[in-house]
Amino acid sequence: MFNYKTMILMRTCLPGQYNPTRISYQWAEAVKKDFEANGWQVLDLAVDDAVRSNAEKLLQNSESIVFLFYGHGRSDQMLGQDKVALIDLTNLNLLKNRKAYIVACKTAKVLGRAAENISRFYLGYKECIRVYLLQPYAACLGNCINKGILAMLNTPDRTIEQARQFIVDEYNHWIDYYSVGAGAFDYFSTSFAAALRYNRDSLAQVFGDRVATLTN
Amino acid sequence: MSKGIVLLVDDEPEIVEQYARAFKNEGYDVDTAYSGEDGWQKYQARYYDVVIADWRMQKMDGLELLHRIDQMHPFAKVIIITGFGDEDSAIKAHHYHAFDYLKKPVGIDDLSSKVEEAIQRKDGVIAAIEDWVETHPDESSQPIEATLSETQESHSWSAKEILEEIKRNTDRGRQEYHNLIQLTIDLLTRGKIHKDV
Numbered sequence: 035m036f037n038y039k040t041m042i043l044m045r046t047c048l049p050g051q052y053n054p055t056r057i058s059y060q061w062a063e064a065v066k067k068d069f070e071a072n073g074w075q076v077l078d079l080a081v082d083d084a085v086r087s088n089a090e091k092l093l094q095n096s097e098s099i100v101f102l103f104y105g106h107g108r109s110d111q112m113l114g115q116d117k118v119a120l121i122d123l124t125n126l127n128l129l130k131n132r133k134a135y136i137v138a139c140k141t142a143k144v145l146g147r148a149a150e151n152i153s154r155f156y157l158g159y160k161e162c163i164r165v166y167l168l169q170p171y172a173a174c175l176g177n178c179i180n181k182g183i184l185a186m187l188n189t190p191d192r193t194i195e196q197a198r199q200f201i202v203d204e205y206n207h208w209i210d211y212y213s214v215g216a217g218a219f220d221y222f223s224t225s226f227a228a229a230l231r232y233n234r235d236s237l238a239q240v241f242g243d244r245v246a247t248l249t250n
Numbered sequence: 251m252s253k254g255i256v257l258l259v260d261d262e263p264e265i266v267e268q269y270a271r272a273f274k275n276e277g278y279d280v281d282t283a284y285s286g287e288d289g290w291q292k293y294q295a296r297y298y299d300v301v302i303a304d305w306r307m308q309k310m311d312g313l314e315l316l317h318r319i320d321q322m323h324p325f326a327k328v329i330i331i332t333g334f335g336d337e338d339s340a341i342k343a344h345h346y347h348a349f350d351y352l353k354k355p356v357g358i359d360d361l362s363s364k365v366e367e368a369i370q371r372k373d374g375v376i377a378a379i380e381d382w383v384e385t386h387p388d389e390s391s392q393p394i395e396a397t398l399s400e401t402q403e404s405h406s407w408s409a410k411e412i413l414e415e416i417k418r419n420t421d422r423g424r425q426e427y428h429n430l431i432q433l434t435i436d437l438l439t440r441g442k443i444h445k446d447v
Binding site (some may be wrong): 052053054104105108113117137138139140161162164165166167168171206210213214215220221222224227229231232 | 300383389399409410440
């Protein structure tokens with residue numbers, strides 16, 4: 035029996051002042067707070083706890099159906115803090131019937147496709163996620179990245195397909211703002227808009243049940 | 251501020267020195283090479299706004315150099331100078347996208363105005379980023395971008411580094427250039443900008 039108001043969150047934060055996981059870790063933190071504020075329990079494997087053995091143990095023993103990952107990725111792996119795969123094709127079955135929202139490079143290419151008939155749904159990126167390290171760009175990108183999952187959290191009957199469209203719309207809003215809108219004023223803003231466009235198009239189609247909601 | 255970076259390639263040192271002096275006096279940053287091979291080595295190591303190459307050189311001639319540059323950097327501006335001036339040479343130079351083809355003797359004024367013309371037609375994207383990098387030296391040296399790809403995690407990029415990658419036509423440079431062009435196409439497609447603006 036699955037617990038419908040428990041979410042599993044796995045997030046890495048690698049050393050190095052300019053490592054993009056320092057930014058993605060903060061995006062994950064924001065999501066965690068919103069889930070908790072909405073009465074959800076969050077099972078959080080963060081930093082050194084985000085390693086394969088812990089991930090497998092938690093997924094085997096938890097009844098949570100919602101799974102979020104923030105960190106480095108490859109087409110066939112989500113990487114843990116120790117750079118060893120947390121999830122790959124050999125333990126993907128641990129995401130069976132789960133709803134996966136994955137913030138990492140390229141995982142939709144292989145893992146997402148493979149999860150199509152395993153997970154309830156899988157939403158991730160098929161190419162890289164280009165992360166801007168400076169503020170306010172990093173926070174703005176976080177808004178785009180988190181838009182879908184928060185849209186589902188805040189409106190329980192919103193489907194993952196609708197949530198995906200919310201992400202695309204959010205990207206488009208900020209692409210316009212930083213390229214031809216009030217935020218367009220220098221190379222940073224134009225380059226950031228170009229990165230947002232790239233990330234928007236890296237977002238893969240939903241694999242699995244497109245009309246699934248967060249709790250149904 | 252330099253008017254542009256010019257590479258002079260000729261196996262006759264006195265001609266190279268004469269042109270080099272003239273272009274330096276006009277405010278260009280000038281590199282010289284005394285063979286096609288030397289020119290090719292220098293081209294691969296640095297971005298040049300214009301390359302001036304003599305057609306006739308030992309081993310690697312101007313045509314071969316032009317061909318290699320064209321393959322590496324299709325938008326490069328290469329001016330070929332030859333003492334032979336036959337039509338076949340001009341056709342070959344055109345085929346490899348030479349910016350122009352000048353027959354000897356070439357006066358420094360003619361060559362200078364041709365270089366200026368080439369600089370004027372500089373790639374708009376490169377020119378815009380260059381301008382910004384020059385006017386924002388601190389910001390442009392700051393790392394701004396990285397990816398959530400494990401293979402690229404060790405590197406973050408500053409605007410200055412990205413500009414160099416674009417100029418050198420590396421994979422990363424081509425990707426950035428492509429993304430900037432794709433942004434324009436995206437805005438056109440979604441009606442956010444118009445062709446006549």
